[in-house]
Amino acid sequence: MTRINLRPIASPMPLGFFTVAIASAMTGCLQLGLFEAADRRAVALCVLPAFALQLLVSMLAFGARDVLAATLMGTFAGSWLAYSLVMGTGAPGALRVLGVFNLAFLCFGALMAAVARPKRALWFVLVASLPRWAATGLAGLTGTAWMTRTAGALGILVALVATYAAFALMLEDMRSEEVLPIGRSGPAHTAVEGDLAVQLRNLERQAGVRRTL
Numbered sequence: 728m729t730r731i732n733l734r735p736i737a738s739p740m741p742l743g744f745f746t747v748a749i750a751s752a753m754t755g756c757l758q759l760g761l762f763e764a765a766d767r768r769a770v771a772l773c774v775l776p777a778f779a780l781q782l783l784v785s786m787l788a789f790g791a792r793d794v795l796a797a798t799l800m801g802t803f804a805g806s807w808l809a810y811s812l813v814m815g816t817g818a819p820g821a822l823r824v825l826g827v828f829n830l831a832f833l834c835f836g837a838l839m840a841a842v843a844r845p846k847r848a849l850w851f852v853l854v855a856s857l858p859r860w861a862a863t864g865l866a867g868l869t870g871t872a873w874m875t876r877t878a879g880a881l882g883i884l885v886a887l888v889a890t891y892a893a894f895a896l897m898l899e900d901m902r903s904e905e906v907l908p909i910g911r912s913g914p915a916h917t918a919v920e921g922d923l924a925v926q927l928r929n930l931e932r933q934a935g936v937r938r939t940l
């Protein structure tokens with residue numbers, strides 16, 4: 728008789744959300760004027776590790792077949808790398824270029840938010856990030872101080888939302904039950920609350936099982 732050892736795999740999402748929180752807090756403080764303009768390079772260096780950490784989360788999420796989370800975290804990783812390189816090198820036109828970059832990211836985030844609603848932790852972080860990307864983009868293009876401050880305040884809001892999501896998911900992984908409400912619905916709720924039969928549904932159609940993708 729073959730013995731199957733089922734070992735639970737912890738979710739990488741708390742790490743991803745905590746990384747979003749720290750990086751958003753650092754960039755938000757810079758936009759709020761809590762750091763001097765000369766501190767941009769130091770902020771960029773502090774944000775740079777977010778690239779590696781979120782890339783790791785993305786790869787782990789792909790391994791767990793969570794394409795939505797993997798795509799989002801991988802794109803976040805690329806955005807932090809772009810921010811760190813542009814701000815850290817002091818490239819000419821940095822704010823304008825990052826303004827356009829954030830507006831492009833806003834379009835991507837809106838598309839992701841449209842399909843991420845059942846995954847409420849991801850969805851809440853995305854919804855909080857959308858106005859921040861819009862304000863950062865407009866601030867970079869217009870150079871207005873009040874828009875920059877608004878983007879900074881929204882960055883702190885993103886940090887708070889991401890911290891809550893990370894803490895809630897971490898408690899859930901540790902206790903194997905929902906402790907803090909996240910608001911899952913649809914397939915995401917069924918995946919957590921359902922039995923093993925629910926998890927194995929449509930297994931024959933999953934990537935790696937079917938003959939071709």
